[in-house]
Amino acid sequence: MISFSFLEMVWALVVATRWTIVLSAVALIGGALLGALLLILRIAHSRILRWGVAGIIVFVQGTPLLIQLFLMFFGVSALGFNVNAWVAAALTLIIWAGAFLGDIWRGCVEAIARGQWEASASLGMGWFQQLRYIIFPQAIRIAIPATVGFSVQVIKATALTSVIGFIELTRTASFVSNATYRPLLTYGLVAIIYFLLCWPLSFSAGRLARRLNVANRTS
Amino acid sequence: MSLDFSWLSPYQDAIFSGILVTIRLTLIGGSLGFVLGVATAWARVHGGPTLRWAAIAYVEGIRNTPFLVQLLFIFFGLPALGLRLTAEMSGIIALVVNTGAYMGEILRGGIEATHKGQYEAASSLAMSGYQTFRHVILFPSIQRVWPALVGQFILDMFQTSVISQIAVEELTFVASFIQSRNFRAFETYIFMAGTYLVLAFLMRRLLLIAGRFVFRMGVAR
Numbered sequence: 001m002i003s004f005s006f007l008e009m010v011w012a013l014v015v016a017t018r019w020t021i022v023l024s025a026v027a028l029i030g031g032a033l034l035g036a037l038l039l040i041l042r043i044a045h046s047r048i049l050r051w052g053v054a055g056i057i058v059f060v061q062g063t064p065l066l067i068q069l070f071l072m073f074f075g076v077s078a079l080g081f082n083v084n085a086w087v088a089a090a091l092t093l094i095i096w097a098g099a100f101l102g103d104i105w106r107g108c109v110e111a112i113a114r115g116q117w118e119a120s121a122s123l124g125m126g127w128f129q130q131l132r133y134i135i136f137p138q139a140i141r142i143a144i145p146a147t148v149g150f151s152v153q154v155i156k157a158t159a160l161t162s163v164i165g166f167i168e169l170t171r172t173a174s175f176v177s178n179a180t181y182r183p184l185l186t187y188g189l190v191a192i193i194y195f196l197l198c199w200p201l202s203f204s205a206g207r208l209a210r211r212l213n214v215a216n217r218t219s
Numbered sequence: 220m221s222l223d224f225s226w227l228s229p230y231q232d233a234i235f236s237g238i239l240v241t242i243r244l245t246l247i248g249g250s251l252g253f254v255l256g257v258a259t260a261w262a263r264v265h266g267g268p269t270l271r272w273a274a275i276a277y278v279e280g281i282r283n284t285p286f287l288v289q290l291l292f293i294f295f296g297l298p299a300l301g302l303r304l305t306a307e308m309s310g311i312i313a314l315v316v317n318t319g320a321y322m323g324e325i326l327r328g329g330i331e332a333t334h335k336g337q338y339e340a341a342s343s344l345a346m347s348g349y350q351t352f353r354h355v356i357l358f359p360s361i362q363r364v365w366p367a368l369v370g371q372f373i374l375d376m377f378q379t380s381v382i383s384q385i386a387v388e389e390l391t392f393v394a395s396f397i398q399s400r401n402f403r404a405f406e407t408y409i410f411m412a413g414t415y416l417v418l419a420f421l422m423r424r425l426l427l428i429a430g431r432f433v434f435r436m437g438v439a440r
Contacts, residue, residue: 062419063412064380066391071412074404152283159285163384170287183295191284191292198283 016172031097038102060099089161108143145209226403237393245376252318259323281320310382329360
């Protein structure tokens with residue numbers, strides 16, 4: 001049996017955290033691109049597109065992430081495609097984050113007063129010009145805090161990929177726990193690491209929400 | 220290849236019992252979590268400094284760590300302290316502790332939106348702090364944030380799928396069991412996803428209707 005000192009335990013967990021961070025970044029960046037696409041399709045003037053996107057969002061938000069992961073990892077393999085844990089984890093999280101971000105951002109766009117659309121249309125602006133010069137610059141102020149807040153959800157969601165064998169922080173924790181027979185200490189340390197990753201984001205999301213909400217500030 | 224769901228028919232009983240366990244976990248976790256949430260929100264808004272800080276630490280600690288880690292901490296960690304727990308008990312404890320933090324935050328929002336005049340009116344009737352909270356503040360606050368609470372309850376049901384990882388035989392556990400037998404992973408998980416969709420839809424509808432009913436009966440206008 002390999003024996004671990006306390007410092008070695010901490011070190012093993014910290015080193016494994018890099019995969020949690022890499023996967024979170026991949027999911028966030030990919031999710032942001034997909035979310036932007038879904039947002040554009042959702043507010044486009046085509047009913048079929050709107051319904052299609054709404055369907056994706058309902059599926060993603062209406063089923064557990066774990067089921068989506070299994071569907072991607074075991075289900076798609078059973079259909080004859082070769083998916084390893086990395087690909088399945090990244091793809092599932094990108095789709096998951098994209099569906100949520102697309103929906104969050106749609107809320108931000110819809111929060112912009114109708115008069116802004118009408119005023120810009122009366123200036124002879126086309127749909128893309130309206131979005132580019134009038135709607136997005138205002139919507140982004142509301143969207144930034146919500147997006148930073150959502151990134152916390154993404155980091156926490158990566159923990160589930162340990163279940164399909166992706167080796168990140170939580171997966172490494174079970175190795176360390178099994179090798180040391182010290183589950184309380186191991187999972188306690190893991191919780192602290194996740195907290196250190198997530199809390200600064202949660203905190204700044206709250207701060208940003210207060211700072212960027214200049215237009216609607218009441219007190 | 221074509222999808223063939225008839226592979227699932229031999230497992231009807233297992234699926235049905237999985238659904239029941241999922242619903243049981245959701246109901247127990249959600250309702251006890253709601254009670255813990257009320258206590259947390261109260262501590263956060265009306266408690267003394269110690270209680271307030273304890274509530275903040277609890278809420279931030281839970282909201283910034285993954286549910287899976289909380290679950291494993293309770294399931295593997297607590298027995299190391301000498302507490303013997305069944306898998307289902309661990310799952311329920313994790314669920315309650317997790318939901319309590321989120322619902323506490325939602326309820327805090329509702330409580331803080333209470334108009335100052337409500338407190339003044341209550342104190343002019345010589346109500347104590349507890350009486351004010353219990354009879355004046357709490358009920359309208361719950362009503363105000365009811366849709367958000369229902370949303371959290373549904374998220375809670377999705378969280379129960381994670382409890383499959385400590386071998387509680389709820390729906391996701393049953394799904395994994397079935398696909399390990401019939402090797403029809405795609406059909407199995409699509410079917411389970413559909414089941415969760417239907418369950419979530421029904422629960423949301425029922426709770427929203429129940430909320431409308433309760434709040435119409437209970438609040439004097």
